[in-house]
Amino acid sequence: MKYIPHSYQRYCINRLLTDEALGLLLDMGLGKTVITLTAVNDLKYNRFAVGKVLVIAPKKVAEGTWSREADKWDHLKLLRVVPVLGSLQKRVRALNTPADIYVINRENVQWLVEYYRNAWPFDMLVVDEFSSFKNHKAKRFKALTWVRKHIRRFVGLTGTPAPNGLLDLWSQIFLLDEGKRLGQDYKGFRERYFEADQRDRDQIYSYAPKPGADESIRQLIGDICVSMKAEDYLELPDCITNIVPVILDHKAQAAYKELEKKKILELLESIGGEKKVIDAGSAAVLTNKLLQLCNGAIYDEDRNVFEVHKCKIEAFMELVEGLNGKPALVFYNFQHDLARIKKALAGSGLRVRELKGPNDENDWNNRQIDILLAHPASAAYGLNLQQGGNHVIWFGLNWSLELYQQANKRLHRQGQTEKVIIHHLTVEGGVDEDVIAALQDKGSTQDRLMDALKARIDRISA
Secondary structure: OOOOOOHHHHHHHHHHHHOOEEEEEEOOOOOHHHHHHHHHHHHHHOOOOOOOEEEEEOHHHHHHHHHHHHHHOHHHOOOOEEEEOOOHHHHHHHHOOOOOEEEEEHHHHHHHHHHHHHHOOOOEEEEEOHHHHOOOOOHHHHHHHHHHHHOOEEEEEOOOOOOOOHHHHHHHHHHHHOOOOOOOOHHHHHHHHEEEOOEOOOOEOOEEEOOOHHHHHHHHHOOOEEEEOHHHHOOOOOEEEEEEEEOOOHHHHHHHHHHHHHOEEEEEEEEOOEEEEEEOOOHHHHHHHHHHHHHOEEEOOOOOEEEOOOHHHHHHHHHHHHOOOOOEEEEOOOHHHHHHHHHHHOOOOOOEEEOOOHHHHHHHHOOOOOEEEEOHHHHOOOOOOOOOOOEEEEOOOOOOHHHHHHHHOOOOOOOOOOOEEEEEEEEOOOHHHHHHHHHHHHHHHHHHHHHHOEOOHHHHHO
16 A cells, blocks of 8 residues: 655654654554654665664554554565564564564563663664553663663654653653653652642642643653644544443442442352451542442452442443444453453344454454454554444443543544444443543643644644
8 A cells, every 4th residue: 555644744754754762642543653664664774774673562552553554555565573472482583583673562671671681782662652651660661761872763652641640751751861851850850840739647649730830841842742633633533422321220329329438348148158248448449349330240359240230231232232233342341341241242143252362353344243342451552443333332431541542542543434432331420420520630631731742734844
């Protein structure tokens, strides 16, 4: 296929050719992969500016997205892409296979650094979904800092650079510029630009930006980051949010209220005549338990599953029936959700599949699957599912804005021809409503950041 880049894509490619370190904060669907591969191809075969390129990506993306994208376009036929995945033996064999680009999952970054030690061979590094390196305490982040001096070109790709606030930016920018803009130390960055927000006498739970901090940070990183939103550059079909209310029956409401107020829900089970008690304990555990209960089942301390109600399952089945055969991408939160959804769909006559690998992705896009079940953590990044349908169903939400946005963009992306409808099964009066409100609130900081860093394409192109 012949690649004819849009003007914004040409701008990004040129920036990758001229800038040795760059954060491409491109919204989902804007073509980050082909932009990067095009630049790599030019740097490698026309400018002779790079030797070996390493791509770090989520596992599902590493398995095939980069290889398929390179095979898709005529101008990238020279690029040899090798995934570095699997067992130790397979990874070592892959690293010793001649190639231009090696793609490894982020869980193996520390292993890779320790494997090469002082003989690090990659002079260009691309981190796909850069925000997965936002934790400055994580081993993967620390491992990259050890070899950063050996990397001449560094590219960070993400559509969600600050999913939980501007504090997430420090480690990503540090990897780009080795501390030149936001400082060498995370605590120093936090002290300069943030102040304690929620706290008690002994502990600080959250930080808020000081007055003017947002603008100061944006100005500091504006030259090393390119930011674009899909709605500014793509004419995508509308994305419609649909809240499907779920009313709990009397028994389920009583159980929910008991757990919420007393933090203890007693479930009787005939195990040696003993009473099994689920203690929510902390607020975090309580919230997790309430999310489970909204969905209809709950784990005890031994990971045994107790089904409390079928209210959400029934609402889900009615929603699926109302689609009249149209395919749906269904996101679940807990493993017991998956099991109960599968059980409910058994005998429905629908073609149901769990998303596990590239074959499932291909079959979905070929309209050979009616219901595709996926966990947002395993399906949020890099997968192109827009050809298989236009309905997303969230059976159960989680608190991650990044996973939520990325998961929805599997369908609402370039190539989608129909309006995308995102259905949320939401228990009225339950913590489901709190999660949706929190996700909407978290988005505000990130949106301000993205707007402030937008590339001025009109001026550059003029």
